[in-house]
Amino acid sequence: MEKRKELFSWIKAIAIAVILAFVIRTFTFAPIIVDGESMMPTLQDHERLVLNKFGTNIDDIERFDVVVFHATEKKDYIKRVIGKPGDHIEYKDDTLYINGKEYKEPYLDEYKQEMGGELLTWDFKLEDKTGSMTVPENELFVMGDNRQNSLDSREIGTISIDEVVGKANFVYWPINDFKIVK
Numbered sequence: 001m002e003k004r005k006e007l008f009s010w011i012k013a014i015a016i017a018v019i020l021a022f023v024i025r026t027f028t029f030a031p032i033i034v035d036g037e038s039m040m041p042t043l044q045d046h047e048r049l050v051l052n053k054f055g056t057n058i059d060d061i062e063r064f065d066v067v068v069f070h071a072t073e074k075k076d077y078i079k080r081v082i083g084k085p086g087d088h089i090e091y092k093d094d095t096l097y098i099n100g101k102e103y104k105e106p107y108l109d110e111y112k113q114e115m116g117g118e119l120l121t122w123d124f125k126l127e128d129k130t131g132s133m134t135v136p137e138n139e140l141f142v143m144g145d146n147r148q149n150s151l152d153s154r155e156i157g158t159i160s161i162d163e164v165v166g167k168a169n170f171v172y173w174p175i176n177d178f179k180i181v182k
Helices: 002-027 105-113 126-130
Strands: 029-033 046-054 067-069 077-084 089-092 093-096 101-103 139-143 163-172
Touching: 029 163, 067 139, 077 093
Parallel strands: none
Antiparallel strands: 029 046, 046 163, 067 077, 067 163, 077 139, 089 093, 093 101
16 A cells, blocks of 8 residues: 555656746746857857747847847747837848937857858848838748848748747857857
8 A cells, every 4th residue: 555655656756847847848848959150150050959938028128138039830940039019120231220219239259250252141131021111010030140041021021920939048058158048
């Protein structure tokens, strides 16, 4: 009888752990693997990171956050938020302008140096890429940091906030590349 109680106790503990792991992974945090080079140099191909699923409504997502979203039924993309609803986006001479104001993009400084004076981001205006003067309500304009090799809002248009899975928190693998995603 004592062995049966101990076995039941172990089964109960394991079941609780499995349920708790499922709930955490489904509703709060999830591991994700970077697939491709569109976010270089910020994120490298095959890096593993933790995705925070909290705060995926339009008010919680900040400009320049790195987000994962459903691009298709079978494929998720990871990109940086450049524009929020109501924003007018323009790039001129490798400089970002949002609503006419110049914005610095320090996460691109390293890559721009490697380019040796070549433009990282070609000139464009939001209306030329999406047909809209501003980012629509409940939509985001996203771009990869590897601007010359990224399938992003310049080609696929703005993305619905409803497609956002979560925000990238930190890289945990490979261990020597551990970092907070900025």
